[in-house]
Amino acid sequence: MYINKSKKTESDSYIGGKPAIPRGLSIPKSPNGSLMSFYFTLQFPEAHSLHGYTLSAFAATDDFNEDYTIPEMLKVPLLGATIPGNFLRDYQKYFAAFLFRNEEKVYVSDYPLRIAMTPLAFSHSEGRDVFGWAGDKPKWVLNDETPGHYKGATLDFLLQVYGEQSFPITDTAPAQQEMDIFGESKPRTKRNYILFNQNEVYFFGSKAGDFDDRVYIVTQCD
Structure with a gap:
């Protein structure tokens, strides 16, 4: 199934807008204590192996760390790798991925909107x-x-986000921090955010475990 950007006015899957998170959780923060930006949420359809579940993705945009522009990679051959215990929680430093049942979903109304809302359709x-x-x-x-x-537990393939994606932001959203020519951080001049260096992003997940300990992410670029 393709995930298309849609012109619908309402959808359970969308980019930006109000964050969807599991009941009882808060918007995740970066190691420096700043709120992460909400990138997208997907409610998987009936034809998907994770039907009945929602995935929500966040990433730090107010902070920049050169060592964490993409998710940490395992130090073993990745094909068929057994992922060490607690890795999926511990590696979420400058991003967060929540995988949870649809009935556990709540919307955060007091979140300062950053990424412009775009409906998605399977x-x-x-x-x-x-x-x-x-x-x-x-x-x-x-x-x-x-x-x-x-x-x-075996990890199911959830989705991949195609490379070169950009996420238009609202007029009041702060600029994303990125690396300058000296290796320091600077505000991004374009009025959009990017995710994981605009690489191809592959998400895998399991129904077992906690909300924040279920999603494995790997990126690739050609």
Whole structure:
């Protein structure tokens, strides 16, 4: 299934707008204590293996750390890798990914909107403006890096976000911090945010475990 950007006025899956999080949780913060920006939420459709679940993704935009522009990678061959215990919680330093049941979903109304809201729609047809792919298998840019197990559970392929995505921001949103030519941080001049260096982003997940300990992310670029 393709994940297309849609012109619908309402959707359970969307970029930006009001964050959807599990009941009882708060908007995640970076190691420096700043609120992370809400990037997107997806409510998986009936045809998906994670039907009945929602994924919400956040990333730090007020802080920049050169060592964490993409999720930390395992130090072993990635194909079929057994992921060490607690890795999926511990590696979420400058980003956060919550995977939870739909009935546990709440919307945060007092969050300062940053990324402009764009509805998303799952479809078997490729639209004009495609956000990503949520078929049976990933479309790898490079070699297959499908993980094996985490805490004894197999990780299902959730989706991939296509590379070169940018996320338009609201007029009041602060500029994203990025690296300057001296290796320091500076405000991004373009009025949009990017995620994981605009790489191809692959999400895998499991129904087992806690909300914040279920999602494995790997990125690729050609």
